[in-house]
Amino acid sequence: MSNAAATATRTWDTAAELCHVTKYFDQKRPVSLFKREVQRIHALDDVSFTLQKGEFAAYAGPNGAGKSTTFKLLSGMLRPQAGEVRLFGMDPARSRIEVMRRTGVLFGNRSELWWDHPVRASFDWKKEVWDIPDDVYQRAVGELRDLLDLDDIWHTFARELSLGQRMRANLALTLLHEPELVLLDEPTLGLDVLAKRQMIDFLKRINREKQVTLLVTSHDMDDLTEMADRLLLINKGRLAFDGSYDQLVRTTGDSRIIRLLMRGDAPAIEGASFIGTQDGRHVYRYDAAALTPQQLFAAIARIHGVEDVELGREAIEQVIARLYEEWRR
DSSP, X not given: XXXXXXXXXXXXXEEEEEEEEEEEEEEEEESSSSOEEEEEEEEEEEEEEEEETTOEEEEEOSTTSSHHHHHHHHTTSSOOSEEEEEETTBOTTXXXXXXXXXXXXXXXXXXXXXXXXXXXXXXXXXXHHTTOOHHHHHHHHHHHHHHTTOGGGTTSBGGGOOHHHHHHHHHHHHTTTOOSEEEEESTTTTOOHHHHHHHHHHHHHHHHHHOOEEEEEOSOHHHHHHHOSEEEEEETTXXXXXXXXXXXXXXXXXXXXXXXXXXXXXXXXXXXEEEEEETTEEEEEEETTTSOHHHHHHHHHTSTTEEEEEEEEOOHHHHHHHHXXXXXX
């Protein structure tokens, strides 16, 4: 658990909290023609973490690790078999209306937009159903239309929107009642580079300027490390890491990449591991904490026929992928 979470004792500073939460599902599977076996699947196994108000945290893990189950517990859609889930000091399953008035939830593969109506109609509908005051509605709609560039699609039918336009409209709808905590499950899913850039910039802005607490999942680790100050990694229902990106690097090693352009087979480089050859360049991985620049350059200088050298930090995607692979083994 991070230092912020470990020292949190005042509930009015806490947006969300899981305390020793266990959630499992019993699945029946056939073992013969006439016999069924019950298999217990632990989606979450003794998971604890605390989100302080104003935090921007990323929640990542392999498919089936427990991310969506966590979001459903936080939004009151599920209840745990053990442990406690608290949002603003309340049980989201028992106090769902009060909790959801202060919370926004967006699943990247779902939409609140009315498919055969203009975008505007979905916002008008939510205002009435959620009983949002006129002044709050007008202020929020004005800001969201401007910040998320919705004017051009405001009168467009939802079925005619591109994926990026639909995601922006759904995010605006999620934020319409001005929630203090926002849970975003894959908000950049399927977006092109420009739409993804707009989404990330907007989320960072509302966190910085409005102190909205954000918990975001994504399979794009570069997006998560750019957006969030805190990274929570979950694997097989257990919290495997909770800290900053820098702390993760110190845990996994400061992994760097070398690319050598040269003729012939890949030579050995002392202290580095050969990965493969890509686009005519031999690629190696090494730990910068264990191999100094002087040692690296000396090793490369002893190799004959090197035409060009590229050095860089290994992509966080690859670091996490190797970490997931180690967990699987």
